[in-house]
Amino acid sequence: MAASVLVIDDDSTVRDSMVAFLDDYDYQVLSAACGREALQLLAERSVDAVVCDLKMPGLNGIELLEKLKQQQPLLPVIVVSGAGVMDDVVKALRLGADDYLVKPILDMEVLHHSLKKSLQRAQLEADNNAYREHLEKTNTELKRGLDELRNDQLAGRQAQLRMLPEPVLLDGIRCDHKIIPSLMLSGDFLDYFELDDKRLVFYIADVSGHGASSAFVTVLLKNLTYRLRRNLQRGSSDDLLHPSQVLARINSELLASELEKHLTMFYGVIDTATLMLEYSVGGHFPMPVLLHGDSAEYLTGRGMPVGMFREAEYQNYQLQLPEPFSLLLFSDGILEIMAEPTLNDKEALLLKVAAKSRGNLEQICGQLGIDDLPEVPDDIAMVAIGRGVL
Amino acid sequence: MAASVLVIDDDSTVRDSMVAFLDDYDYQVLSAACGREALQLLAERSVDAVVCDLKMPGLNGIELLEKLKQQQPLLPVIVVSGAGVMDDVVKALRLGADDYLVKPILDMEVLHHSLKKSLQRAQLEADNNAYREHLEKTNTELKRGLDELRNDQLAGRQAQLRMLPEPVLLDGIRCDHKIIPSLMLSGDFLDYFELDDKRLVFYIADVSGHGASSAFVTVLLKNLTYRLRRNLQRGSSDDLLHPSQVLARINSELLASELEKHLTMFYGVIDTATLMLEYSVGGHFPMPVLLHGDSAEYLTGRGMPVGMFREAEYQNYQLQLPEPFSLLLFSDGILEIMAEPTLNDKEALLLKVAAKSRGNLEQICGQLGIDDLPEVPDDIAMVAIGRGVL
Numbered sequence: 001m002a003a004s005v006l007v008i009d010d011d012s013t014v015r016d017s018m019v020a021f022l023d024d025y026d027y028q029v030l031s032a033a034c035g036r037e038a039l040q041l042l043a044e045r046s047v048d049a050v051v052c053d054l055k056m057p058g059l060n061g062i063e064l065l066e067k068l069k070q071q072q073p074l075l076p077v078i079v080v081s082g083a084g085v086m087d088d089v090v091k092a093l094r095l096g097a098d099d100y101l102v103k104p105i106l107d108m109e110v111l112h113h114s115l116k117k118s119l120q121r122a123q124l125e126a127d128n129n130a131y132r133e134h135l136e137k138t139n140t141e142l143k144r145g146l147d148e149l150r151n152d153q154l155a156g157r158q159a160q161l162r163m164l165p166e167p168v169l170l171d172g173i174r175c176d177h178k179i180i181p182s183l184m185l186s187g188d189f190l191d192y193f194e195l196d197d198k199r200l201v202f203y204i205a206d207v208s209g210h211g212a213s214s215a216f217v218t219v220l221l222k223n224l225t226y227r228l229r230r231n232l233q234r235g236s237s238d239d240l241l242h243p244s245q246v247l248a249r250i251n252s253e254l255l256a257s258e259l260e261k262h263l264t265m266f267y268g269v270i271d272t273a274t275l276m277l278e279y280s281v282g283g284h285f286p287m288p289v290l291l292h293g294d295s296a297e298y299l300t301g302r303g304m305p306v307g308m309f310r311e312a313e314y315q316n317y318q319l320q321l322p323e324p325f326s327l328l329l330f331s332d333g334i335l336e337i338m339a340e341p342t343l344n345d346k347e348a349l350l351l352k353v354a355a356k357s358r359g360n361l362e363q364i365c366g367q368l369g370i371d372d373l374p375e376v377p378d379d380i381a382m383v384a385i386g387r388g389v390l
Numbered sequence: 391m392a393a394s395v396l397v398i399d400d401d402s403t404v405r406d407s408m409v410a411f412l413d414d415y416d417y418q419v420l421s422a423a424c425g426r427e428a429l430q431l432l433a434e435r436s437v438d439a440v441v442c443d444l445k446m447p448g449l450n451g452i453e454l455l456e457k458l459k460q461q462q463p464l465l466p467v468i469v470v471s472g473a474g475v476m477d478d479v480v481k482a483l484r485l486g487a488d489d490y491l492v493k494p495i496l497d498m499e500v501l502h503h504s505l506k507k508s509l510q511r512a513q514l515e516a517d518n519n520a521y522r523e524h525l526e527k528t529n530t531e532l533k534r535g536l537d538e539l540r541n542d543q544l545a546g547r548q549a550q551l552r553m554l555p556e557p558v559l560l561d562g563i564r565c566d567h568k569i570i571p572s573l574m575l576s577g578d579f580l581d582y583f584e585l586d587d588k589r590l591v592f593y594i595a596d597v598s599g600h601g602a603s604s605a606f607v608t609v610l611l612k613n614l615t616y617r618l619r620r621n622l623q624r625g626s627s628d629d630l631l632h633p634s635q636v637l638a639r640i641n642s643e644l645l646a647s648e649l650e651k652h653l654t655m656f657y658g659v660i661d662t663a664t665l666m667l668e669y670s671v672g673g674h675f676p677m678p679v680l681l682h683g684d685s686a687e688y689l690t691g692r693g694m695p696v697g698m699f700r701e702a703e704y705q706n707y708q709l710q711l712p713e714p715f716s717l718l719l720f721s722d723g724i725l726e727i728m729a730e731p732t733l734n735d736k737e738a739l740l741l742k743v744a745a746k747s748r749g750n751l752e753q754i755c756g757q758l759g760i761d762d763l764p765e766v767p768d769d770i771a772m773v774a775i776g777r778g779v780l
Contacts, residue, residue: 086479089479089483093483099480099483101480135525139528143532145536146536146539150539152600153542153602155599159602159606159650183539185602211545212542213549215546215602219606219609253616257613
């Protein structure tokens with residue numbers, strides 16, 4: 001669209017010649033013979049630029065310029081005046097005139113050029129402002145969207161936290177844990193609880209992926225162990241006491257869930273009187289670390305990931321725990337924050353860190369600098385089960 | 391910190407007087423006797439503003455101004471020159487000089503005032519740029535954060551979608567559904583499936599709240615019905631066939647889950663040979679609508695929300711379905727998008743809309759303009775179960 005220009009000059013000859021010239025250049029030209037007339041016209045409609053004589057009866061050019069710049073700071077104003085009025089030039093410049101042309105304008109191309117530049121400058125400034133407003137608006141919208149999703153995740157996280165156990169002393173055995181989720185919702189899960197005053201059940205599980213879809217599976221895990229406890233109390237099934245059967249049940253329920261998720265898991269039952277540990281391994285890595293005296297070693301055992309193969313079978317392992325002892329369980333997120341080049345090196349470091357910690361999870365976090373990490377690449381879960389002072 | 395100003399003038403008397411004056415005003419003042427010296431100095435360090443004489447031997451003020459504005463468009467430059475050189479004023483103005491002072495500067499306050507204004511203008515422009523950059527950076531970060539959470543929700547949503555049934559024709563009965571989640575993850579859930587070629591099980595559930603924490607519960611629902619089907623096949627329990635027992639089991643498992651969520655639910659079983667419907671209501675609202683011929687009516691029945699009270703009990707209702715028939719189930723999100731003032735009005739409208747749809751869910755969405763809504767305040771779920779042409 002053609003730019004509109006208001007030409008203001010009390011000399012009708014000069015005014016008409018500028019109007020005629022600008023008309024030819026496809027500007028949409030309006031004109032006024034004095035400052036008052038110009039202001040009246042501008043009260044009714046806006047223009048894209050103003051060309052203004054300085055010496056005019058009544059409201060002169062400088063006064064008009066001042067008013068215009070107050071009303072529309074971005075409006076390009078080009079002042080035109082006779083030679084030799086240096087003071088006016090300086091004043092006009094200070095008031096924000098975009099250009100100053102000396103009368104008589106012998107080459108009208110100069111006026112066109114000046115107008116073009118001023119209009120470009122004004123357009124650039126308007127674009128900048130529009131861009132900034134767009135950015136501010138987008139920012140607000142993004143923040144709202146993010147807040148909404150964050151609040152949703154937070155509610156999910158709180159629901160998930162409620163499913164986790166409280167650190168406790170069960171029949172003389174200390175149970176403690178820590179979860180550091182990579183997103184708000186974690187695919188790592190763990191639990192420990194006492195059965196009929198003589199058994200302690202505990203497990204750690206690491207669902208493939210992380211976030212909401214993995215968190216779904218942790219809800220199933222909690223529900224399954226709840227049902228197995230109920231069945232045991234009712235006497236309808238003692239699956240809960242047999243680690244391999246627990247893993248097999250989770251395997252089949254997970255495959256039936258259509259969630260397309262699998263997990264790795266370590267599940268154990270300790271007879272608190274004899275300290276006999278029975279456990280089963282569902283593809284879990286790293287294996288738990290057993291601390292006794294100054295020694296630290298990985299438990300042995302293997303088994304397929306849970307929820308991946310319909311025909312998966314799991315094995316029961318038995319181990320007589322020493323006293324005092326500490327058993328440390330980890331999800332594989334703990335290996336991902338280590339700088340060591342190979343998996344073997346990471347496992348060796350974990351063993352060293354575990355030994356030094358004497359079973360204290362905070363100590364492990366401290367050694368690995370976990371609390372100082374701004375975020376972790378994968379969920380990290382840890383469980384400590386122990387009796388006596390190492 | 392004091393602003394640094396470079397004063398350039400070949401006349402040492404003028405230069406020294408400006409330097410002395412500005413020194414007193416706590417500017418950090420540097421000086422140069424010509425354009426070349428000024429450029430050398432500026433190659434080594436930056437300044438906040440420049441005061442520059444126009445008439446100088448060698449590189450003159452206009453040429454210097456041009457170079458400076460090319461290098462640092464935002465640097466305030468105030469030109470100073472003798473009176474009567476109007477052309478220079480106009481040139482300096484076109485090149486972006488911030489102000490033009492006429493020599494001799496009788497009142498040095500004018501210089502200070504001009505510098506102050508120019509520095510403010512430059513600061514404002516720099517602040518604007520910094521603000522825009524800040525906005526752009528924040529935008530990028532917000533987008534990344536949002537993308538991460540959205541992708542997480544999307545993965546959860548896909549997992550949730552996999553748990554939903556496909557529209558099917560089961561033993562001559564059409565089953566169809568639609569879910570419009572308010573967030574990506576929905577607290578509404580539904581399912582329908584055939585049992586031993588002579589029964590159709592279907593339900594709709596609306597978990598309190600929405601988003602991730604509510605979606606957790608939908609996973610439990612799917613898992614529970616899976617287990618009840620398995621139990622029925624094994625002959626260990628026929629709870630699945632008794633709506634009130636299903637609701638009671640969900641009630642107790644939900645209370646045990648620690649998720650602190652409850653839900654409303656309608657659960658029904660149809661004998662596909664006799665079209666006898668047995669159902670139970672867990673605080674669900676609105677009730678299902680039964681269409682037959684031109685009549686449309688709400689089913690009757692009541693019961694407590696599920697997962698709220700440990701002692702909740704549920705009742706079985708029986709109804710002989712006519713043929714042809716269509717049974718339409720809704721979550722209460724459908725009422726929230728209606729403009730009607732009272733709940734009674736909304737229920738009346740839903741009945742009218744249902745009757746007009748003749749059991750077609752797309753038709754219902756069309757009538758209520760659901761597909762045109764940018765977002766819905768609460769999840770909306772619908773199930774249509776029917777046989778024959780209405």
